[in-house]
Structures are given as structure tokens and as C-alpha cells.
Amino acid sequence: MLPTLVRMARSRTYSEAIRLLNTCQSNAATIEAIRKSGGRLNEWGIKEMLDYLRRIGYQPDDLNKLNVVHITGTKGKGSTSAFTERIIRSQLSGGKIGLYTSPHLCAVRERIRVNGEPLSEDDFAKYFFEVWERLEADQKTITEHTPVFPIYFRFLTLLAFHAFLSMGVDATVLEVGIGGTYDSTNIVPRPVVTGVSALGLDHTAVLGNTIEEIATNKGGIYKAGVPALSVPQEQAAGLAVLRACADRVGAPFEVVPPLPAGVLLGLRGEHQRVNAALAVGLAKRFLQVSGRSVEDTDLPKAFEAPLAATRWPGRCQTAQDETDPHITWLLDGAHTVESLRSCGEWAWGGAPRPSALIFNTSGGRQSEVLLAALLDAGATAAGTDRAALGARFKDVIFCTNVTYTDGHFKGDLTAAAIDPNDLAALATQRALADAWGKLVPGFGGQVHVVPSIEHAVNIVRAGEGERAVLVAGSLHLVGGVMEVAGLQNALSME
Incomplete structure (x- = not known):
């Protein structure tokens, strides 16, 4: 028997919405189990999501009104979403373009x-409570094991659908959370177009998953009669599986061509050319299916300006400190071997080059492998070796993702998924420090292991002279640094 939820008078404020939303977070053990299952842990997942949709007053076909561009992949799906949104927005003058992505910073x-701007606090609270109270009013769940309120990401997906439908958006760029087939976003019956960015094993290699299994999961977003796009893919086996997934459901399959040489992109890094190429293909198909005029070339001329104007906060981003003009922040949420290689190429491929590092990664990840990927790529870009590159740092700081020195998170940054035992012992941070010692023997600077992001920012601000600070290893870390350091202006996509 489900417990009776008593509706009580409540303030319908943004802060109260965030407090309630955080009660939907799963703990560390549950998150890890879902990750290891590739999103397949709950065989009722899609059925439950559809039932939640019904309980807030919608049918699946209602979601077709959102005119969805559905995007998944192992790497680059967020950047692809940003490029796609910017192109479509440029072509639908006066329209409303919804963008749903994760995580937040x-x-x-x-x-x-x-149209590139986050919901205001008032609008977020308004739509949040409309969804929350509809679920609260209809507590009959599809199984006795189904919670009355969906877990965090599912709730936000429902909230996004409700907000976009209420606001009458003309198009929606919808980024998958985990996987594809079993993801909570995968309940739109007929998107306008679907796309798969680069596939890889970085997130799932510990599971023993093959590229074929990963591709099968990602290809689960392909729908009958809906254009199914993919980037070329490094492994032929993955591309073959995606093609088979499309054939199985009757979706016209297309591998997007590369961008012409010399095209300017608003996002740094050579890997962004692949993401931008997929975005161009998705935007072209979207406009064609929607009956809008578009130049039938590999890169329509009208797409060049929006590609150059695309911004995606926290990815290869430089921001000047607003309180100390001597500090430049180099922000990149890179957290896989491949993305950290790209981060190293970016951070040491231009100026200013980092003199301090703030780094963290999720528990259980391979500390030495990740740090080595960053340093080796940086060394290559700088024309030196790993030891010499590492020796250039004055401060190397390994911190948790806890926001403040008093041990609390900012409400929006609360993370129930952190293992409390790991956190209390600073186990991940100590492992990172040990790994640094092996990678940069005889390091002459200071290595700090600290319990919060605010501690890390304080160490940086206590320094002297010009400082370029690289923040990497976790998007949650980057977001926390932006919050504590007062870099909120860097959040704009404009």
C-alpha cells in the first residue's frame, strides 16, 4: 500500500520547487546500478514514464506537437544539441525553440x-508545481513498486515537456540522458528527426559492454519513417548496428558528411567539427521535413553564422574573474579519456596556459588514466613532455563537488549521488593526488586535497600574480566553481 501524501499549504517559490525536486534524487548506489545497466535497470521504465505523462494530463501523441529533434550518443550529444538549437533558431525567425539538456551547471x-535562455525562476516554479500537484492529486501508480513521484531526471523530463507545450514552442531539441532505448526522453512517438553522435566505451567499459551493445541502445531512438542520422563513427561495427536499427524500424538512415574546411565554430576543439556536422544534418532534415526552404548543400550558407555564434557554457570556455583581474578561468567539464585529451589540446594550444589546476571526477573512475590523458595531450600541444608540463603548475587542487566550506551544497547543486563514505574520507581526491605524484614525480608545486569547491577557489584567490586556472574532470565541478567564483555571466548561450 502506498503511503498517503497529505497536501499542505506551501509556498510555490523557486527555492521550494528545488527542495521538493531534490527529494526525487536517487542515492549513489541506485545511480551506479542504473549506470551499469546502461539505463535498462527498470524494465518498466518506459511504461512508467508514459503513465506519469498520463497522470499530468497528456497523451504520447501530444508530444509530437513539440516538433522534436532527438539526439543521443556517447560523446558530443550536448554540443550537438547546442549547435542544432542555434541553427534552427536562426532559421525560424520569431519562433520559440526549446532546448532540453543535462546536466546543469x-x-x-x-x-x-x-531561445537559448533558461526558464526564469518564476516560470520554473509555476510549471514545476503544476506537474507536482497533478502527480500528487493522482497517486495511482502503474505498479505497487512505482514511486508516486518520478526520480529526478524523469521529473525534469516531464517538466520540460509540460513547459514547452504550455509555452507553445515551435521546435524542441531534446538531448537523451542515459543510453537511448530506455531513456525517459524516448516516449515521443514521432520526432521530426533523430541523430546519434560519436559512440565510445568511456562511460561503460567497466561493464564489459561492446560497441555493438552500445550502438543498439543508442539506435533505440530511431523511429519508423523518421530520418535517422549518425556521424561516421570510428568503429565500423557501431555504424553497422545503427544502420541495422534504422532498417529494423523503417527509418531512412544517413551518415552525415564532414564539414568543409575552414568553417568557423563557436565551440573550441577539433572534435566539435564532428558534432557540428551532425547538427547541420539534423537542422537540414528538420527544415525539409517541416516544409521550409533550405539550401541543399553539405553546409547551407545560412548555417555558417549560427555555427560560429554557438555557445555551450562550461565546455572549453575562458572566463575572466570578475573580482580579481589577474585570474583567468579555463573551464571544461571534460570527464572521459577522450574529452580530457581534447581539453588538454585546447588548454595548452592557446594562451593563457594553465598555471593552476582544480580537478575532480566521480568515484570509482580511473584517476591516473584520466589525469594522464589530460597531461599527455597538453604536453603534445605545448611541445614538451608530461613531467615538464606538470612542473609548470604552482597549485594542483583536488576537491569534492560540495559547494561551500561549511559542507553544504547550493540547492540547485545538491548531489545525493555522491557516496557519503567516499566523501567523508576524501577517497577520490586522495587517489587523484596519489596519481598526480606518479605522473609528475618530484613535483615542486603544492598539491591540495580539500573538501569543497569554495576551499579550492579560496586557494586560487590567495595566490599572487597572473593565474590561469584550468577546471576539469566534472561538469558538476565546473558549475560549482562558476557559482562560487561568481562567473554566472559565463552561463549565457549568447
Whole structure:
């Protein structure tokens, strides 16, 4: 028997919405189990999501009104979403373009954007309580094991659907959370177009998953009669599986061509050319299916300006400190071997080059492998070796993702998924420090292991002279640094 939930008078404020939303977070053990299952842990997942949709007053076909561009992949799906949104927005003058992505950096409402801007606190709270109270009013769940309120990401997906439908968006760029087939976003019956970015094993290699299994999961977003796009893929086996997934459901399959040489992109890094190429293909198919005029070339001329104007906060981003003109922040949420290689190429491929590092990664990840990927790529870009590159740092700081020195998170940054035992012992941070010692023997600077992001920022600000600080290893870390260091202006996609 489900417990009776008593409706009580409550303030319908943004802060109260965030407090309630955080009660939907899963703990560390549950998150890890879902990750290891590739999103397949709950065989009732899609059925439950459809039932939640019904309980808030919608049918699946209602979601077709959102005119969805559905995007998944192992690497680059967020950047692809940003490029796609910017192109489509440029072509639908006066329209409303919804963008749903994850995770957020400083505020949950960043995940739900219209024309590049996050929902306002008032709008977020309004739509949040409309969804929450509809679920509260209809507590009959599909199984006795189904919670009355969905877990965090599912709730936000429902909230995004409700907000976009209420606001009457003309198009929606919808980024998958985990996997594809079993993801909570995969309940739109007929998107306008679907796409798969680069596939890889970085997130799932510990599971023993093959590229074929990963591709099968990602290809689960392909729908009958809906254009099914993919980037070329490094492994032929993955591309073959995606093609088979499309054939199985009757979706016209297409591998997007590369961008012409010399095209300017607003996002740094050579890997962004692949993401931008997929975005171009998705935007072209979207406009064609929607009956809008578009130049039938590999890169329509009208797409060049929006590609150059695309911004995606926290990815290869430089921001000047607003309180200390001597500090430049180099922000990149890279957290896989491949993305950290790209981060190293970017951070040491230009100026200023880092003199301090703030780094963290999720528990259980391979500390030495990740740090080595960053340093080796940086060394290559700088024309030196790993030891010499590492020796250039004055401060190397390994911190948790806890926001403040008093041990609390900012409400929007609360993370129930952190293992409390790991956190208390600073186990991940100590492992990172040990790994640094092996990678940069005889390091002459200072290595700090600290319990919060605010501690890390304080160490940087206590320094002297010009400082370029690289923040990497976790998007949650980057968001926390932006919050504590007062870099919220860097959150804009404009």
C-alpha cells in the first residue's frame, strides 16, 4: 500500500520547487546500478514514464506537437544539441525553440531553455508545481513498486515537456540522458528527426559492454519513417548496428558528411567539427521535413553564422574573474579519456596556459588514466613532455563537488549521488593526488586535497600574480566553481 501524501499549504517559490525536486534524487548506489545497466535497470521504465505523462494530463501523441529533434550518443550529444538549437533558431525567425539538456551547471532551470535562455525562476516554479500537484492529486501508480513521484531526471523530463507545450514552442531539441532505448526522453512517438553522435566505451567499459551493445541502445531512438542520422563513427561495427536499427524500424538512415574546411565554430576543439556536422544534418532534415526552404548543400550558407555564434557554457570556455583581474578561468567539464585529451589540446594550444589546476571526477573512475590523458595531450600541444608540463603548475587542487566550506551544497547543486563514505574520507581526491605524484614525480608545486569547491577557489584567490586556472574532470565541478567564483555571466548561450 502506498503511503498517503497529505497536501499542505506551501509556498510555490523557486527555492521550494528545488527542495521538493531534490527529494526525487536517487542515492549513489541506485545511480551506479542504473549506470551499469546502461539505463535498462527498470524494465518498466518506459511504461512508467508514459503513465506519469498520463497522470499530468497528456497523451504520447501530444508530444509530437513539440516538433522534436532527438539526439543521443556517447560523446558530443550536448554540443550537438547546442549547435542544432542555434541553427534552427536562426532559421525560424520569431519562433520559440526549446532546448532540453543535462546536466546543469549552476541552476537546474538551465536544463530547460527557450531561445537559448533558461526558464526564469518564476516560470520554473509555476510549471514545476503544476506537474507536482497533478502527480500528487493522482497517486495511482502503474505498479505497487512505482514511486508516486518520478526520480529526478524523469521529473525534469516531464517538466520540460509540460513547459514547452504550455509555452507553445515551435521546435524542441531534446538531448537523451542515459543510453537511448530506455531513456525517459524516448516516449515521443514521432520526432521530426533523430541523430546519434560519436559512440565510445568511456562511460561503460567497466561493464564489459561492446560497441555493438552500445550502438543498439543508442539506435533505440530511431523511429519508423523518421530520418535517422549518425556521424561516421570510428568503429565500423557501431555504424553497422545503427544502420541495422534504422532498417529494423523503417527509418531512412544517413551518415552525415564532414564539414568543409575552414568553417568557423563557436565551440573550441577539433572534435566539435564532428558534432557540428551532425547538427547541420539534423537542422537540414528538420527544415525539409517541416516544409521550409533550405539550401541543399553539405553546409547551407545560412548555417555558417549560427555555427560560429554557438555557445555551450562550461565546455572549453575562458572566463575572466570578475573580482580579481589577474585570474583567468579555463573551464571544461571534460570527464572521459577522450574529452580530457581534447581539453588538454585546447588548454595548452592557446594562451593563457594553465598555471593552476582544480580537478575532480566521480568515484570509482580511473584517476591516473584520466589525469594522464589530460597531461599527455597538453604536453603534445605545448611541445614538451608530461613531467615538464606538470612542473609548470604552482597549485594542483583536488576537491569534492560540495559547494561551500561549511559542507553544504547550493540547492540547485545538491548531489545525493555522491557516496557519503567516499566523501567523508576524501577517497577520490586522495587517489587523484596519489596519481598526480606518479605522473609528475618530484613535483615542486603544492598539491591540495580539500573538501569543497569554495576551499579550492579560496586557494586560487590567495595566490599572487597572473593565474590561469584550468577546471576539469566534472561538469558538476565546473558549475560549482562558476557559482562560487561568481562567473554566472559565463552561463549565457549568447
